[in-house]
Amino acid sequence: MKPNNTAQEILNCARSLIVLGGYNGFSYADISKVVGVRNATIHHHFASKSILVRTLVTNYREEVQLGMAELERNVPEPVEQLRAYIQYWESCIADNTAPFCVCALLATEMPILPEEVALEVRTHFRTLSAWLATVLERGVAQGKIRLTTSARIEAESFMATVHGAMLSARAYGDAKIFGVITHPLLSRIS
Numbered sequence: 001m002k003p004n005n006t007a008q009e010i011l012n013c014a015r016s017l018i019v020l021g022g023y024n025g026f027s028y029a030d031i032s033k034v035v036g037v038r039n040a041t042i043h044h045h046f047a048s049k050s051i052l053v054r055t056l057v058t059n060y061r062e063e064v065q066l067g068m069a070e071l072e073r074n075v076p077e078p079v080e081q082l083r084a085y086i087q088y089w090e091s092c093i094a095d096n097t098a099p100f101c102v103c104a105l106l107a108t109e110m111p112i113l114p115e116e117v118a119l120e121v122r123t124h125f126r127t128l129s130a131w132l133a134t135v136l137e138r139g140v141a142q143g144k145i146r147l148t149t150s151a152r153i154e155a156e157s158f159m160a161t162v163h164g165a166m167l168s169a170r171a172y173g174d175a176k177i178f179g180v181i182t183h184p185l186l187s188r189i190s
Contacts, residue, residue: 007045009035011056019100023053023109023117050114053106057120060102061127068131078139079190082132082158086182089162094175104163129155136189145189154189161185 013034017026028039028049035042046052067088071081092098103124110118132155139145147154165181 006035006037006041010037010042010045010052011059014052014056015060015102018053018056018102019098019105023106023113050117054114054116054120057103057106057117057124061120061124064124064128068128077144078135078142079144079186081135082139082189083186086162086185089166090175090179090182093166093169093178099175100166100170101163104166107163125159129159132158139190147189158185 010031013031014026017030017034020026028042031037031042032039042052046055071084075081075084089098089101093100103121106113106117106121107125110121113121129152133151136145136147136151136154136158140147140151149157162182162185165178168181169175169178
């Protein structure tokens with residue numbers, strides 16, 4: 001007998017709907033149709049939309065942290081870690097498995113997000129930026145990366161470029177635009 005994954009199916013559906021239309025781009029009725037459960041079932045697992053999306057972002061942040069830890073374990077060179085990060089998104093955008101970072105998309109809606117969701121989104125950005133700064137600092141210490149500003153500022157710029165490239169790829173309807181924008185990043189710093 002298959003264990004009950006209803007909560008996970010609801011989260012997966014919500015994630016897809018957010019990537020397509022943002023926070024206000026879906027309702028419990030939309031999830032109900034896709035997952036095949038009643039609204040009451042969704043409310044049983046997630047009493048409100050803000051709780052649902054906060055849970056989704058918390059889970060997303062955990063996935064990202066696991067991904068960063070895996071890069072740290074399996075890719076020893078800082079430049080290669082940055083390249084792997086870019087290639088991950090490039091592949092996801094190209095094959096449409098994850099065409100957009102959930103937190104980047106939600107960040108575009110910060111003024112309308114419930115505070116508990118906004119807090120999780122901010123935490124994602126701070127965590128990602130701190131990791132990128134650490135990778136950059138390690139690269140500088142090893143003589144593999146050269147920076148024109150502090151690692152913290154470069155990390156913010158790197159993150160903004162990657163997220164901006166996602167927007168551009170979506171705006172142009174061309175996944176290749178992501179690489180056109182992000183590939184020069186590594187050339188500039190290495």
